[in-house]
Amino acid sequence: MTQPLFTVSNLSLRFGHAQVYDRFSVTVPIGGLTGIIGPNGCGKSTLLRCLAGIQKPDRGRIALNGRPLAQLADSARARQIAYLPQEPPNLPEMTVAGLIGKGRAPWRRAFAPFSRADKTAIDTALQSTGLAELRNRRLATLSGGQRQRAWLAMALAQNTPVILLDEPTSYLDIQHQLSLLKLLRTLADDQHRSIIMVLHDLTLAGRFCDHVLGLRAGQLICAGPPEHAITQDTVAALYDIHAQVAPDPVFGKPVVYPSR
Incomplete structure (x- = not known):
């Protein structure tokens, strides 16, 4: 069993x-x-x-x-475990790519630059959630649905x-x-x-x-x-x-x- x-x-x-x-x-x-x-x-x-x-x-x-x-x-x-709450915090000035990059935190040393694996995970999450063209947009400029997808992409990037x-x-x-x-x-x-x-x-x-x-x-x-x-x-x-x-x-x- x-x-x-x-x-x-x-x-x-x-x-x-x-x-x-x-x-x-x-x-x-x-x-x-x-x-x-x-x-x-x-x-x-x-x-x-x-x-x-x-x-x-x-x-x-x-x-x-x-x-x-x-x-x-x-x-x-x-x-x-990656966890996405029902009401994520409000981070209006952060970009989509910046938010998704936070999902890589468990795999990185503090203040270390993004590795190739980090960048691949971020790009894959952007593509998977249909946000590639919005990667440089600030969260404040997105619709509610787009922000929801950005937070999901962060969870996916956590891998x-x-x-x-x-x-x-x-x-x-x-x-x-x-x-x-x-x-x-x-x-x-x-x-x-x-x-x-x-x-x-x-x-x-x-x-x-x-x-x-x-x-x-x-x-x-x-x-x-x-x-x-x-x-x-x-x-x-x-x-x-x-x-x-x-x-x-x-x-x-x-x-x-x-x-x-």
Whole structure:
């Protein structure tokens, strides 16, 4: 049996009076795309921050490839995991290429010039996200969708085997949503990266993800391939709505049709 990428055991976490997780356990498979779905406030982003090692749980254990995540030094973790939050910091005067270059920090000595490998990683990230012609533009001059792609390119340039993305399709129109998810699909398939992302669109999660985790109020409601995890019963349990779920006629993936 293949060892999971992440193993979360008895995770407990409280923010003030709010209990986000109470003895929560889940495994995330290695490779492919894993989508985390669920209503607002259910703990999706918090789980992602815990997997990134940014949010420390009150109790419990998180293992990466069988090794306790807490034992990894920050530099070692940054070479294993790239994390893109839902709301990156505002850096209006930075250029696109300058931002993407920050993704190379885990691989460089302080104040050292960019190596050939660094430059190749930056150029590849620019090309992959369709930003090559904007490399010298300042972030303040970009649209919301362009800035989102620039931050994604920074995560790609970090060149880690694991990428964590919190709502990466935010601010993107449907064309760029599909382009981004196809790119992530290619990274998973061709470069064997493990990508875990929070998504709100169940149709996109069903079409592109290999594995889906459904959360509600800090509890795991469903887990597995989209065909098993996104069903009429689980949609009702997650969102309190009655919906029909049927295979897409083109891709055969589950599509959710909310009832009136």
